[in-house]
Amino acid sequence: MTETTLDASRVTADTLAAFSDAFNRHDADALMGWMTEDCVFEAAAGPEVYGTRFVGRAAVRAAFEAVFQSFPDAHWGHGRHYVIGERGVSEWVFTGTHIEGWRIEAEGCDLFEFRDGLIAVKRAFRKERPKQPA
Template sequence: MDIRWKLTAPGEAFNAHDLDSIMEFFADDCILEMPRGSKPWGSRFEGKRNVRDGLATRFEGLPDVHYGDAEHFADTMANTGISKWTLTL
C-alpha cells in the first residue's frame, strides 16, 4: 500500500461520510477522542463499534462537515508522512 494513498484515502472517506471505508483505517482496539461531547474534554470512543457509532452521530449532527485544502507530505523511503487540511462545517 503506497504511503500517498494512506494519506489521501482517509480524507476522501471522511468527506464521503463512508463509514465502511473510514473504519478500514481503525484497528479493532482503536480509540477515538473528539473535542465535542458531554465531558469537559469532549468524547472518547473505544473499540471499532463505538468509534463507528460516534462518527455516525457526528455526521448526523454536522451533515456538511468537509475536510478540504489538503496538503500531504510523504517520505516514500521511510514510508511515513503527514497531512494537513482545513475543516469546514
C-alpha cells in the same frame, strides 16, 4: 476497504488522503476498513484534556457517524498528509453547517499512530472559533 487498493503492510500519505476522501463521502464503512479492531479516536472537543475518547470500532464508528449527522455537509478540505514511520499527520480546513443552524470554518489536524498497516489512533485538533450564522 474502498476502490483504492493500498499496501496493507504500511500506511502512506496516499492512505491518509484516501481516508480523508472517505470522510468527505461520509463513508463509515470505508473509514473503519482502515482502522484496527481496538482503534482509538480522540475528538477535538470534550471534558477531558484529550477531548472525548472513543475506543474500539463500534464506538469510533458511532462517533464518526455522529459528526456526519450533526454536520450533514461536513467537509475536510485543503488536505495535506504526511507519514513518518508509524506516525502521521493530516492537515485540513473543516467546514460544515450544524443541524442547529450555525456554521463553522476552521483549520485543524489529525495526529495518527499506525499498527500493522492500519490506523490505531486518531487524535483530532481544531481551531476554536465563535459560531457563525449559516
